[in-house]
Amino acid sequence: MSQRVFVFLVAFVALVTLPYWMTGVYYVNVASQILFYAIFALGLNVLAGYGGLVSLGHAGLFGVTAYATGYMLQLGYGHSISIIAALIIGVVAMAIYAVLSLRSTGIGFIMITLALGEILWGLAYRWISLTGGDNGLSLKTRPEPFGFSLAEANTFYYATLVVFLLSLAAMTIFVRSPLGAALMGTRDQPRRMTALGYHVWAIRFYACMFSGLFTAVSAILFVYYTQFISPQTLALTSSAEVLLMVISGGAGTLLGPIVGSALVVVVKTVVSGFLERWNFLLGAIFVAIVILMPEGLVPGSARLWRMAWRKRARRTSPVPGGAEAKP
């Protein structure tokens, strides 16, 4: 337990001091990307990991919020009003998604979310008067909360870090709560949950709302980071990418989506600078993960760590099987 606290403390200090030891604005920006994609992945993880509901349309929701922010700003509204409106629009879009797609689970759920994501992508592409079509929307400025300008890479990083830590705290509380336990119950035994008195549909709907909120928050950070939004963001590949973050890191764990986000963002941005065929590398990494640790990087590493530790304990223990006898 104390070991875990220590690791978290080290990670926390490393994240807070990152702009001081990380050389170059470029890498600070990469860190910002990792953090807001991690929020996105955490949001999808609520459904794909804890709820057993795999969505392939989350990039559509992400895009709706990003476009809403850009459009509100273009209409001349301030940053705070634009952000709040975009959050509401993002969550309402998720509610519509949920009502339509929660009619089924499994493959049905995947296909309906996929179709909805494609519809939104098509709208972004074709509804030129609203979205600017292929040209996308540009954002001229970043907000200045409490007088801190987020125009610099460092200040934007810290703003993202604060939102990320708040999101992670909220997710931790949710996962340990009765509603979180109920959601995992509906994933494993929906029939039994109904017989025990749970409203399975409503639990899944609330999970969708929570997931939608995380998606919207990360989309706002994204759109302020790039200061640009185009239909590409809503494409199926974006949905697949964030799902791969969740699955590669470990679906249904708190740390998995964060590690997955780091993996995908680093390969996509940093490694792609050295390697033209970075897509190939990313694919190879995923194949390796699926073969070596199908449960994802975080639970898989934990399993290997435990195995190695047990092996060592057995070797040093004088009595055969002594390791098992320990409490």
Added chain:
Amino acid sequence: MSALTVTNLCKSFGGLHVTTNVNLNVEPGERRLIIGPNGAGKTTLFNLITGELTPDSGSVELLGQDITNIPSRRRAHLGMARTYQIITLFGRDTIIHNVTLALLGLSPARWNPLIDLKRQGHFVEHAQAALERVGLGHIASRPLAQTSYGERRRVEIAMALTQNPKVLLLDEPFAGLSIDERRDVHQLLLAIPRDVTIVMIEHNMDVALEFAERITLLHFGEVIVEGNRAEVVADPRTREVYLGH
């Protein structure tokens, strides 16, 4: 007032009539056994009573209240609990978490996204007490994956009992158990107080006959024989379709 009344219940899957005009009247505190050959519609009848299936016609009453159109999850709140023939538990979790989920299902706290479930003392205590009752208190924190089949059967029963049901539906609670485990579960069922009405499906005649007061024999979705233990066992139709000669 009866604990459970089923009136003219019918259910077909396409052309297959799995439940045909079934009438059932179970008095409060009664121990009712439902028997019948494979495919007689016993589990379907349970699914109709708990609301997992919707009947084509007929009605189900729980303690005098018509629950035919009440969704399955509400029936749990009205005092109906069941166990499954095929064990249906939360395999990734510990034993005590399984029982806690059963407790939580009837509590308004199940909607709460803010509190830490493991720190809710009353849930932990109640779940522990339910496990003591079925003799699993000493392994409460064991992951379900590391338990035996017989222990899982008892977890099923603990989950049903912890909801304080008025009507308890047991679907083959002795299936797949060893002789020792069967005796344990039998003791457990005998210890359930009389304010709980029990309806049980079971093939295992030596334990089931001893337990039951009244017996209903189903065959091709119809009630063929109903009566007390001696009447049903002595009935020639029982010998013909079920017990054999």
